Amino acid sequence: MKVLHIIPSISPKLGGPTQVVLNLVMALREEGIDVEIATTNDDGDRLLDVPLWQRVEYQGLPVWFFPRFAQIKDFLPSFSFTRWLWRNIRNYDILDNHYLFSYLPSCAAIIAQWQRVPYTTRTMGQLAPWALAQSKLRKQIYTYLIERRNLDQAAAIHCTSIGEKEDVINFGLKPPKIVLPLGVIPPQIIPNAQQELRNKYGLSPNIPIILFLSRLHYKKRPDLLIESLTELSKHHQDFYLLMAGSGEEKYVQSLLNLVTSLHLEDKVVFVGFVSGYAKDLLLQGADLFVLPTYSENFGIALAEAMVSGLPIITTSGAQIADEITFAEAGLIIDGDINSLAQAIADLLNNPQLRLKMGENGRKYALEKYSWTTIAKQLARAYQGIIEQ
Structure with missing residues (x-):
């Protein structure tokens, strides 16, 4: 054949x-x-x-x-x-x-x-x-x-x-x-990934890391994620957001401008396109994966986050949303600022739930993907x- x-x-x-x-x-x-x-x-x-x-x-x-x-x-x-x-x-x-x-x-x-x-x-x-x-x-x-x-x-x-x-x-x-x-291909385990990630990007210890890893495109709604963080800031919620991915220069600049206008420069880091070890380090060193997409036929980034043991927040526009729910591997939200901010806050404030969802997702991805x-x-x- x-x-x-x-x-x-x-x-x-x-x-x-x-x-x-x-x-x-x-x-x-x-x-x-x-x-x-x-x-x-x-x-x-x-x-x-x-x-x-x-x-x-x-x-x-x-x-x-x-x-x-x-x-x-x-x-x-x-x-x-x-x-x-x-x-x-x-x-x-x-x-x-x-x-x-x-x-x-x-x-x-x-x-x-x-x-x-x-x-x-x-x-x-x-x-x-x-x-x-x-x-x-x-x-x-x-x-x-x-x-x-x-x-x-x-x-x-x-x-x-x-x-x-x-x-x-x-x-x-x-x-x-x-x-x-x-x-998805299971990643090679990186010992002390969290500490190494924080050292690489100069992040303070004990402050949870939110990861967005996808193409920087309006379909993926990184702007919604950035805007939702202002709600967390109002309630004095500590966090870092790492934005990994590349996109058209004009759109990326609009995201940078949005971060500046919302006074989030000390909380949001744009790390650019990543692959290989740098990508595995992000997936294993972060605490939470968020992709508030309009539409995703499968969402390979979601599956990669699952197999890396990260809890997920995404929308029903991701067509594996039902599988994430079935596996109890994350939260499926409506695509608006309030529901996204609330979901992020719920997981940031509950480390045990994050660990449980991450492990559920890892087991499911290893078996099904x-x-x-x-x-x-x-x-x-x-x-x-x-x-x-």
């Missing part, structure tokens, strides 16, 4: 989606499946420094990079990808398309239909009501002209949660739905599709 995963970009700046495809492909290859990735050289405002039009080893995985058409950055078209896939699609038994409303997966689905190669599609939360409401008219036109047929012709649609499956059903799609969560288990199940799904 030979599989091609297609995704518009694997820029490290995209965070979760990039981690997912790389870790998923690695797990599939460890199961003996011959898997490759096709993508563009997109890296946000820049381009990845990688060889083009050839199979290369990227982070230990076989990847085909194609040049993006720079004038249309959001859609990420690559016309050389089109020519290459038309000539080479028959080398693969099945395609696995990541994302909607983007050139590479849309183009791949159309070519697969023409050449009768089966494909699956990961919607990545883009059929959630909040997501569909963004650029609504453009998505409605795109759906009418291209996307609905591509989705209806898929051999299966891969959903990462029951909530995402419900969104797919509500969209009226016909193909079979595969519900498989995403995975194993890449090995997910890869085995996905490989069986591929095989069933190919046999049909």
Whole structure:
């Protein structure tokens, strides 16, 4: 069996989606499946420094990079990808398309239909009501002209949660739905992570640390988190907030300005994009993880926080909110300042509850979010599709 995963970009700046495809492909290859990735050289405002039009080893995985058409950055078209896939699609038994409303997966689905190669599609939360409401008219036109047929012709649609499956059903799609969560890799334990984290950022001992670790984007609502902290300050609640992640310069500057206007400069630290040891240190050294998102199809950052033993505060917009509730691993809130501030205060003032929720989440994530288990199940799904 030979599989091609297609995704518009694997820029490290995209965070979760990039981690997912790389870790998923690695797990599939460890199961003996011959898997490759096709993508563009997109890296946000820049381009990845990688060889083009050839199979290369990227982070230990076989990847085909194609040049993006720079004038249309959001859609990420690559016309050389089109020519290459038309000539080479028959080398693969099945395609696995990541994302909607983007050139590479849309183009791949159309070519697969023409050449009768089966494909699956990961919607990545883009059929959630909040997501569909963004650029609504453009998505409605795109759906009418291209996307609905591509989705209806898929051999299966891969959903990462029951909530995402419900969104797919509500969209009226016909193909079979595969519900498989995403995975996380358990971190290497860092002894004395809390003390090391405080030393690194010059934080006082015994003051709890709130962690936001995600892309700095209005969808994730870091502004709501910052604003909610003023309520804590009014009640003389001690805390630090570490904001980890990168984003568009203009938006990041607006967050910095917000912190200044609310006089929270001594309580909020922007640490930028982190990975590897620095990321593990944040996840193991903090006391509480908060992601007040509008919408999250799975939320790989939430799963990483769980497997690291951090209690969670998030909204019902995260489609694993029900799993967090079931595992008793955190609090699910309404997306407003008062409910967020109250939830943070409740956990900051109850260290025992934080520890219990963190341990519950860690056990649940280790059992349910194993890449090995997910890869085995996905490989069986591929095989069933190919046999049909």
